[in-house]
Amino acid sequence: MDTQHEMIICLGSSCFSRGNSKNLRIIQDYLKKNNLETKVDFKGNLCSEHCNLGPILQIGDRIYKHVDESNIISILNDEFGGNL
Numbered sequence: 001m002d003t004q005h006e007m008i009i010c011l012g013s014s015c016f017s018r019g020n021s022k023n024l025r026i027i028q029d030y031l032k033k034n035n036l037e038t039k040v041d042f043k044g045n046l047c048s049e050h051c052n053l054g055p056i057l058q059i060g061d062r063i064y065k066h067v068d069e070s071n072i073i074s075i076l077n078d079e080f081g082g083n084l
C-alpha cells in the first residue's frame with residue numbers, strides 16, 4: 001500500500017483571510033478531480049507560525065509561502081502530478 005502524502009493547509013485567521021479560504025476549495029476540487037482523496041491526507045491547522053509569509057501550505061516537509069490562486073495549481077502539479 002502506498003504511503004499517504006500529508007498536506008496541511010493553515011486555517012489560522014491570517015492565512016485564512018489572506019487566501020487560504022479560496023485555496024481550501026481549490027485544493028479540495030483538485031484532489032477530487034485527480035482521484036487523490038484517498039492518497040493525500042489533507043488537513044488543516046490553526047497556525048503554521050509563518051503568519052507574515054502566508055497563506056501557508058505544507059506538503060510533506062516542504063512549506064509553501066504566499067500561496068494564492070496564481071501559483072497553487074502549479075504547486076499541486078509539481079507535488080502530485082504523475083508521482084503517486
Ligand code: FES
Pocket residue numbers: 010011012013014015016046047048049050051052054056
Ligand atoms: S495563521 Fe497561518 S501561519 Fe499563522
